[in-house]
Amino acid sequence: MAETMLDPKARLRQKILGLKIRQARTEAGLTLKEVGQAIGSSAELVSEIEFGQREVGLPQLEVMALLFNVPITYFWSDEPVETSERNLPTVEAIALRQRIIGVLLRQARTEAGRSQENLADLLNVPASRIAEYELGEAEIPFLELETLANNLNVPIDYFIDQGLPFSETNGHMSMDELARLSELPKEVREFLANPANLLYINIAMRLSDLSAETLRSLAEGLLEVTY
CATH class of the missing domain: 1.10.260.40 (lambda repressor-like DNA-binding domains)
Structure with missing residues (x-):
């Protein structure tokens, strides 16, 4: 990722973001290498992100949210989170x-x-x-x-x-929605039913x-x- 000039306030926010990433990674019991593999980068680059020495993009934050089992809003809010099993994108x-x-x-x-x-x-x-x-x-x-x-x-x-999860409340399908889903072709239903395709x-x-x-x-x- 290209380096950019940050003002002091932005640099501080970048360091705070890095600390939150490191905290979530540690609590998830993951190594720098594992996170790097998930986002297509090296362990060294992830370490630089955690120390606020390198910027991180939204797609990488989205993957980290899934990897650490936290809502994407975790990275810029102080809200407590609960974790659940999720699937990582390719x-x-x-x-x-x-x-x-x-x-x-x-x-x-x-x-x-x-x-x-x-x-x-x-x-x-x-x-x-x-x-x-x-x-x-x-x-x-x-x-x-x-x-x-x-x-x-x-x-x-x-x-x-x-x-991506923003809160801990997830909606459930109504009977009408389930009925409409059952009318779809089998291959489409199988695709929709696979969490990896979310x-x-x-x-x-x-x-x-x-x-x-x-x-x-x-x-x-x-x-x-x-x-």
């Missing part, structure tokens, strides 16, 4: 999340009437960096994403995978909310990566 799903976050950023920027130069000035980075963020070519450090969300007047939840399902749900123009932009970006 490295490919993490990469797709990065691209989707970029698309959401572009959509929020456009709706707010801001230019890439405006956001670049806000973060004190080149405009080309914002372009890389929006194309999913560079990971957005979480603290930068938080700053952008505030400037664009959208909650940080706007970017977060809606399949992230892909939530990605599809998020994509269905995007405009046609935004979806075309995402598709073009994916084709550039594929070919």
Whole structure:
């Protein structure tokens, strides 16, 4: 991940975030190597994140939340948490999340009437960096994403995978919903019933909310990566 200049307040928040990551990892009984393997990085990089020496992106925080069995909000709140068993997404799903976050950023920027130069000035980075963020070519450090969300007047939840746990209350399907589910083809029901596919399902749900123009932009970006 590209290094950026942080002001003293942001640097302090980065160190606090690192401490919370380390605390959750320790309580989960996991090693730096295990966390690194889950997010596709080295143990050394995870150590740097925990000591506040390296920035971390939202996709990595989402995986850590699943890995440590804590709500994603754990990383920026003081709320007590309870743990439960969850399934981790694949490295490919993490990469797709990065691209989707970029698309959401572009959509929020456009709706707010801001230019890439405006956001670049806000973060004190080149405009080309914002372009890389929006194309999913560079990971957005979480603290930068938080700053952008505030400037664009959208909650940080706007970017977060809606399949992650935010609280300890989980809804249950009604009888009508179960009936509709039973009408789906067998292979679809089997796919939906597999907890390992949860992230892909939530990605599809998020994509269905995007405009046609935004979806075309995402598709073009994916084709550039594929070919």
